[in-house]
Amino acid sequence: MKLAIINGSPRGRKSNSNRITEWMTSVMSENTEVTKVFAVDICKNSTLLKEIQGCDSFLVIFPLYTDAMPGITKELMESMYEYKNIFLGKQIYFIIHSGFPEASQSIVVEKYTKLFASLMGMKYSGGIRMGGSEALQIAPDNYFGKKKLVYEKLARNIENLEPFDYEATEYLSRTRKRGVIVRFILNHMNLNGMYWDRILKVNGVYERRFDRPYEIKKKD
Amino acid sequence: MNILIINGTPKTGWEEYETRLDEAVGIISGEHDISHFRVRDMDINFCTGCFGCWTKTPGKCIYRDGMDEILSKYPSSDMLIFITPLITGFLSALTKKTMDRMIPIVLPYIKLFDGECHHPQRYENNPSLGLILYGGNSMDEAVGITFDTLDRLSLNFHANRTFKKTVGPEEIKEVLIYEISNH
Ligand SMILES: Cc1cc2nc3c(=O)[nH]c(=O)nc-3n(C[C@H](O)[C@H](O)[C@H](O)COP(=O)(O)O)c2cc1C
Numbered sequence: 001m002k003l004a005i006i007n008g009s010p011r012g013r014k015s016n017s018n019r020i021t022e023w024m025t026s027v028m029s030e031n032t033e034v035t036k037v038f039a040v041d042i043c044k045n046s047t048l049l050k051e052i053q054g055c056d057s058f059l060v061i062f063p064l065y066t067d068a069m070p071g072i073t074k075e076l077m078e079s080m081y082e083y084k085n086i087f088l089g090k091q092i093y094f095i096i097h098s099g100f101p102e103a104s105q106s107i108v109v110e111k112y113t114k115l116f117a118s119l120m121g122m123k124y125s126g127g128i129r130m131g132g133s134e135a136l137q138i139a140p141d142n143y144f145g146k147k148k149l150v151y152e153k154l155a156r157n158i159e160n161l162e163p164f165d166y167e168a169t170e171y172l173s174r175t176r177k178r179g180v181i182v183r184f185i186l187n188h189m190n191l192n193g194m195y196w197d198r199i200l201k202v203n204g205v206y207e208r209r210f211d212r213p214y215e216i217k218k219k220d
Numbered sequence: 221m222n223i224l225i226i227n228g229t230p231k232t233g234w235e236e237y238e239t240r241l242d243e244a245v246g247i248i249s250g251e252h253d254i255s256h257f258r259v260r261d262m263d264i265n266f267c268t269g270c271f272g273c274w275t276k277t278p279g280k281c282i283y284r285d286g287m288d289e290i291l292s293k294y295p296s297s298d299m300l301i302f303i304t305p306l307i308t309g310f311l312s313a314l315t316k317k318t319m320d321r322m323i324p325i326v327l328p329y330i331k332l333f334d335g336e337c338h339h340p341q342r343y344e345n346n347p348s349l350g351l352i353l354y355g356g357n358s359m360d361e362a363v364g365i366t367f368d369t370l371d372r373l374s375l376n377f378h379a380n381r382t383f384k385k386t387v388g389p390e391e392i393k394e395v396l397i398y399e400i401s402n403h
Contacts, residue, residue: 010269067372071317072266081308100337108368196328199275213279215295
């Protein structure tokens with residue numbers, strides 16, 4: 001089968017999105033022909049979409065940006081709509097992932113992906129929304145042990161031209177309940193603050209972290 | 221009142237709406253200070269996801285473009301209104317890329333707000349948020365999803381009030397005047 005992976009991340013090849021799809025393609029059989037296209041290229045030249053003409057299935061992946069898809073992904077979707085014929089009647093899968101840990105923050109945009117599939121005349125074959133993806137920038141694969149295995153399962157669903165497995169979808173898309181300890185850490189211990197402060201210090205701008213560059217200074 | 225309008229309408233297909241909007245802005249400008257930005261006429265790049273606006277030049281994107289002009293109005297705005305038609309059933313890409321480029325208005329840190337993670341605000345002032353959709357019927361699924369997106373955004377941008385409306389060309393003036401006076 002022929003699969004097109006459409007990467008909507010503004011970070012392109014260096015994205016968390018790309019890392020997730022690499023987990024999936026690494027377990028795909030030789031009979032699966034994968035073509036990857038990137039929103040960062042298509043926004044400059046939408047004719048690149050012709051490269052994925054003739055694919056059987058399409059996997060679209062993007063990070064959550066200000067509560068929806070990134071602007072560059074929306075531009076890509078508008079281009080896909082212009083080339084509707086390439087996609088008509090084909091299967092489409094989505095993976096949405098967010099920096100915040102709650103997968104529920106992507107529920108609204110997930111609804112939009114279903115609407116988009118129907119506007120495109122495509123067959124919506126499953127969607128994942130996963131929280132906490134920015135950890136992919138720093139954490140090794142084994143940190144994501146079970147999640148990685150579940151993505152491998154989804155890869156097989158795609159190869160078999162079947163919808164995403166229900167349990168796998170639920171596992172990746174559920175918003176995990178925070179226990180008292182995690183809530184305490186988030187509210188009081190500022191671990192996440194330590195992460196950003198370290199980078200700010202390395203960049204020599206820690207003292208300026210609360211700057212308000214666009215505020216009009218009041219005259220004394 | 222200071223009103224910041226971010227207009228993500230594409231170049232063609234919405235001329236009647238745009239003419240009516242200009243008329244409305246002209247009238248309202250007599251009483252209020254309106255900054256109306258048409259994204260299609262500006263040089264605004266897509267966010268590249270580098271987080272430099274948090275970690276290298278705090279509060280400002282590392283790239284200089286039309287976003288500086290928009291963001292310089294933000295801290296003194298009472299209302300921020302997005303205007304867009306529905307394109308493929310959602311906010312236009314022009315609108316969405318501008319929203320993305322607004323993350324310097326929050327801090328990188330994450331805190332729980334009503335049990336959900338969000339970033340604390342950078343500025344003391346946060347304008348209320350509005351969304352005006354050209355065309356569209358408020359019963360449409362696409363409109364509902366787009367309205368819900370604005371509600372989500374209001375949590376991330378700490379807006380204390382939101383309004384969302386679909387308009388025909390002849391309603392633009394009325395809706396703007398009503399929403400501004402009800403602020
Ligand atoms: C401009 C911008 C806006 C973002 N908005 C959100 C958001 O609203 N909610 C969220 O959970 N994460 C948000 N994120 C975090 C990204 O979803 C997260 O960093 C993701 O892992 C990036 O994936 P990528 O490397 O594939 O692009 C945002 C990041 C950027 C740069």
